[in-house]
Amino acid sequence: MRKFLTAAAIFLTLQASAQVDSTEPGSVMVHKDPRLAQLVTLQAQINEVTSRDARKTAKGFRLMIISTNNRDEAIAAKTTIYTYFPELQPYLWHQSPYYKVKAGNFRDRKEAESYQKRLTVYFPKGVFVMNDVIEVKLDKYGQEEL
Numbered sequence: 001m002r003k004f005l006t007a008a009a010i011f012l013t014l015q016a017s018a019q020v021d022s023t024e025p026g027s028v029m030v031h032k033d034p035r036l037a038q039l040v041t042l043q044a045q046i047n048e049v050t051s052r053d054a055r056k057t058a059k060g061f062r063l064m065i066i067s068t069n070n071r072d073e074a075i076a077a078k079t080t081i082y083t084y085f086p087e088l089q090p091y092l093w094h095q096s097p098y099y100k101v102k103a104g105n106f107r108d109r110k111e112a113e114s115y116q117k118r119l120t121v122y123f124p125k126g127v128f129v130m131n132d133v134i135e136v137k138l139d140k141y142g143q144e145e146l
Helices: 002-016 035-050 071-084 109-119
Strands: 019-021 029-031 056-068 090-095 098-106 128-136
Touching (some): 056 071, 071 090, 098 109, 098 128
Antiparallel strands (some): 019 029, 056 098, 056 128, 090 098
16 A cells, blocks of 8 residues: 555646647647656556455455454454464354354365364364365465465
């Protein structure tokens, strides 16, 4: 977002500095700063990286950590995952009247089950493995990371 705001500020500055020449009556000649083309190219690259196409999804497994109607309890569960399992990505959903916290992007069930055993220490009410659509990380070449 910061790059976008910086790019927009530069664009507006450069656009304001364009010079207008009126050599003939009824005609206008605009001298465009060549940095504008570079800025447009840069913004296109930023859009490409941050677009939804850069994020790939697949069928996999997630761990259901908690389903509660207490928002503070759900946020505390999410914080616990961030604290003790920083490699897992926690997801907080509000599906009225419940707040649900899921964690992880697992391709196979065995990996999810190993984390399930480790998480039950922090969540004694139970952690459940469930089928879900997961986010698949892509490497710099656009290939799926293993």
